[in-house]
Amino acid sequence: MRWLRTVVSAAGIGIVVGAAVAFAASISFSSASLGAGSASTGRCTNAGLSVLQNLSGSNVASVTVGSIPAGCAGATLLVSVTAGATTGSGSATVPAGGGSVTVTLSTTPAVTASELTDLVLIGP
DSSP states (O other): OHHHHHHHHHHHHHHHHHHHHHHHHTOOOSOSSOOOOOOOOOOSOOSOOEEEEEEETTEEEEEEEEEEOGGGTTOEEEEEEEETTEEEEEEEEOOTTOEEEEEEOSSOOBOOSSEEEEEEEEOO
């Protein structure tokens, strides 16, 4: 019986390897060369931003981000707060002149001793 299991296992492995090789052989390429590109992106700020979590009871309901320079006007600010298994996120547009923006979170994570708050500015 043991030799039968070995033969069946080897046949199964052979089928899987054969199928992978056949699949790889069927891939066609329309070009004879590969290409890559790069683009530099500017930053609207290198300055530190202030972050204030606004609470509703013992949950983070929104986040106010301040000290945003005028060069970021029109950018989209994405904010996410993760506490344990719960993540709340939201977005807002930076007003003309910069300043501060309050982003309301979709889900309100509970305040914990260990939280992660991420900020991303996209644009302008």
